[in-house]
Amino acid sequence: MLIAVVAAVIGAVTTIAFDSYMYGKLDDQLRGIAVRADPPRGLPGLGGLERMDQPLEFLGGGGQPFGTVGAVVADSGEVTESRRTVENTTGGQRRDSSVPLTEAQNDKLAAVARDGKVHSVELPGLGGYRAVSVSTEAGLDVLVGIPSGEVEDALSTLIVVEVCVAGAGLIAAGIAGTVLVGVALRPLRRVAATATRVSELPLHSGEVALHERVPDAEADPRTEVGQVGGALNRMLDHVHSALHARQESETRVRQFVADASHELRTPLASIRGYAELTRRGGEPVGTDTRHALGRIEAEAIRMTGLVEDLLLLARLDAGRPLSQESTDLSPLVVDAVSDARAAGQDHKWLLELPVEPATVRGDGARLHQVLVNLLGNARTHTPPGTTVTARVRCGDIPGAGPTVVLEVEDDGPGIPPQLLPHVFERFARGDASRSRHAGSTGLGLAIVQAVVDAHGGTVGVRSGPGRTVVGVRLPADLPALAALAPAYDSQTRHRHITQL
Ligand SMILES: Nc1ncnc2c1ncn2[C@@H]1O[C@H](COP(=O)(O)OP(=O)(O)OP(=O)(O)O)[C@@H](O)[C@H]1O
Ligand SMILES: [Mg+2]
CATH class of the missing domain: 3.30.565.10 (Histidine kinase-like ATPase, C-terminal domain)
Incomplete structure (x- = not known):
């Protein structure tokens, strides 16, 4: 995107500069020709009368590009006379001559503002022109135009070249960028692959073998990726020890619950046994005592169930193998x-x-x-x-x-x-x-x-x-x-x- 924006800016600035330079030159040339349509008094060979009779005579003078047009515009806005210089190579001799403009071309010329400034005009069948009006001393408005086709062609060529160069540059930059980024990020991908493998490990329970580490080549602290890899390795070391500590603590608690439940079974059985023995024994006991003994027995039975459940859970947690x-x-x-x-x-x-x-x-x-x-x-x-x-x-x-x-x-x-x-x-x-x-x-x-x-x-x-x-x-x-x-x-x- 950056290269595209830079190329667009360079292209636009170059085109504008080239455009104004070329049109500037063309307009200078046009003004030079326009001066000849109304030469200052006293120039030899161009008398006032002559000028009045032949206002477009300057077209035959040579020195202007082929295709130069001249037109006399009446006050009513109508073109009374118009000519265009053409190359005439009859008889192997190259001579300048001029031909009249068509009606449609005349109309277009008549529409050009006669304010002494240079204007662009599109003449049917002839293409783009730059035209300027001159008010001659004889009181006539003469329009002078020279073709701007060459300048337009040059501009189009420049734009095509710019677009092609920018496109080729973008493609080259894209390929080079992709290759460079791919090569530069390869170590990061290996670090990410390690992190992904760790994320897929079941860490929530049991003894976890967390042996995944970023390879040493990707843990070089002199590079940014190496720093990430090194930090990930240190974090994995910590996680590994934390998981190990968690597992040890769980095992201790499980062992404690299993041992405690196991140890409680015998005294509980004794309590139940003695309570039953006393209740059923021949010795006379009061109603309250009998009730209390019944409760002791019931609670002892309930507690035995609880202890058995705890023992079973502790054994299952410890992964004790079941019969198959x-x-x-x-x-x-x-x-x-x-x-x-x-x-x-x-x-x-x-x-x-x-x-x-x-x-x-x-x-x-x-x-x-x-x-x-x-x-x-x-x-x-x-x-x-x-x-x-x-x-x-x-x-x-x-x-x-x-x-x-x-x-x-x-x-x-x-x-x-x-x-x-x-x-x-x-x-x-x-x-x-x-x-x-x-x-x-x-x-x-x-x-x-x-x-x-x-x-x-x-x-x-x-x-x-x-x-x-x-x-x-x-x-x-x-x-x-x-x-x-x-x-x-x-x-x-x-x-x-x-x-x-
Ligand atoms: N079929 C059921 N209908 C309605 N509630 C239920 C049903 N099964 C379980 N429960 C609810 O789920 C809870 C948990 O059940 P669970 O079997 O784990 O424990 P408990 O039955 O309360 O105790 P224990 O089974 O250890 O004697 C129960 O306390 C009860 O509220
Ligand atoms: Mg239940």
Whole structure:
């Protein structure tokens, strides 16, 4: 753009200067000729009478360019006489002669202002002219014009040359600029590539191997790009140590929670045992003491559940490997729904199961816990009379491959909207007072997510008044499904809806 603007300015200034110089010269020449149309008195050979009779005689005098026109304009504005010099080469001799102008050319000349100034005029068939009027001493207005075609041609040539040179210059500058900028920015691109690779690393959890660094060649502090590269390397060093420190601290906290939960199990079991023993023992105890012992027992049971949940989460966080058995989800769901029904007689329980086995590879006990937590939520957070459907489906999900989908749906009031985005976070609960009364801790869905993550699956929730669905997708156990595939024709698959 800069070069284009500079070229345009240079071109414009050159053209204007050339234009005024050339027209200046042409006008000087014109004035020189015009003087001859009205020579001062006493010039030899040009008497007054002669001039009156032959006002255009100067055209035959030679010395003016071919094409020079002269015209006598009457006071009425009409051209009474006009001539144009032409080159006459008859008989091999070059002689000057003149021819009259046409009517149209005369009209154009008549329109030129007779104010003694030079004007441009376009004569039909002859092109551009510069013309000036002279008032002769004999009282006649004589118009003298010389062709400006050559000057116009020169100007057009100059403009064409300027445009071509500027265009070629711009193209050359563009190519050279692109090459230079490309070469100059190549190190910066390598720095950017390193930054991009780092940005694609999963840094949010776990032990991060942040070994990406800008190569030494791009970290030379003597260049600007090198300074950027060096600064990026130093920043990556800091980030690496910060992530390492974060991981160590997380590991310590996890270990602490796991150890604390583990250590708490034994005293809690003892508290429960002793409370039960005392309550059921033969020794007479008062009603208040019996009630207190019952409460101690209930709270100890609740605390045991909490401690077990914490221990499980700590172990899952630590990435402790789960057992990898081929597990059919359908029997697990049937068992879990039967248990849930026993605990929640006021709810209506439905089962929707596929005919073929819904086999996944994983830890049966943990998957059972997922079901218990989901069904427990559908029971404890919904009013009596709510219908709860446990559904298992098998299918190919685009991008995810063969998948087993487990859904627990209820038509209860739904998860509070403000809780919904955080429902899988630890200790996230809805109505705190109601939940606490029901013995809830807010760890149920967090455990679901941790177990499903550990199985390489995903979990999601959709909830609104009248419909809450928590869906779990687990990768199907491919070899197990393939072995059974011939036994099941996908067209004849149908779902069993069973009301327990
Ligand atoms: N099916 C549901 N219907 C309505 N609300 C639900 C449902 N499932 C979960 N919630 C809401 O989400 C919250 C979090 O559930 P989550 O299972 O994580 O904890 P919890 O059930 O409160 O406690 P815990 O399961 O540890 O005993 C619940 O407190 C409840 O408010
Ligand atoms: Mg729960």
